[in-house]
Amino acid sequence: MASTVIGAGITIEGEVTADDDVVVQGTIRGKLTSRDAVTVESGAVVEADVASGPLSVAGAVTGNITSSDRVDLQAGAKVVGNVKATRITIADGAQFKGNVDMDV
């Protein structure tokens, strides 16, 4: 089980900093930073800049994404913002608007 879970129905306005993995099912507005994996589940809303390890998105993210690892945009994901990561996958059915920056 993930060490930090933002459940559906919960809204955090502000800054979230975590050492371990974070699962977002609810809403975060502000900033989200994690050293480990971040999962934005379906139905979740993240209106924040995200800096993390591996990032998996099935919900909505509005903000710039910086990942030290890979970013997976799954089907149903809605992402508006620039993505900087070592690897990125965008599944069929994911909506994405923004720049992609990979260390080429």
Place this chain on the structure above:
Amino acid sequence: MATRDAVTVIGRGTHVRGKVAGDGDLEIQGRVDGSVAVDGDVTIEQGGLVASDVSGRRIVVRGAVKGDLTATESIALEEGARVVGDLRAPRVAIVGGLVRGYVQSGDGQGAPRGAVKSAAVARPAVAAKPAVPAAKPAVVAAPAPSAPRAVQASNGSPAARAAQPAPQQVAHVSRERAEAPRAISLAGGAPAAKQGPPPQVVPSLKKGAKGALKKKA
């Protein structure tokens, strides 16, 4: 909605600066600065630190809180809890831990806070030492100086009457802090009879001893 069983966990290494709101249960093992206001249950685990007001349905504290706790149902402070702030809930249980603050249980329709505060002069002293009610409660210590006066005035009734409330107070302090302010304001008038007169500040001298000293000098 499936949010009732949706649990939100702020993990050990997680720090939230800002507002946490919504419905669903919340478990805090990390740090929260800002405010916490949820409709569900809030559990602040051992190692958890909340530097803000917390409101919820039921609040269980095993960690540290610096802020007011307000619950619509109950508050329980368990072993390891450290709270600096006021507690307000229909039911307040302090099973263990340390508290410094005002406690109000019941439906909150009683006397307004200001009135209680003015009556209970000893409030900070009580709040400062909540964890060791059995050892040396501040409540008993405070009225001690006035004890001899009352005993001298009439040996029988006030002392005997005072003997009754004193131990009860101690039990109240440990069991339900909400009762404490009222109990103390009562105690202000009725001194604890358990303790005898305090030791004399000035050592007693025999009659004529002063004169003898003067003569020697």
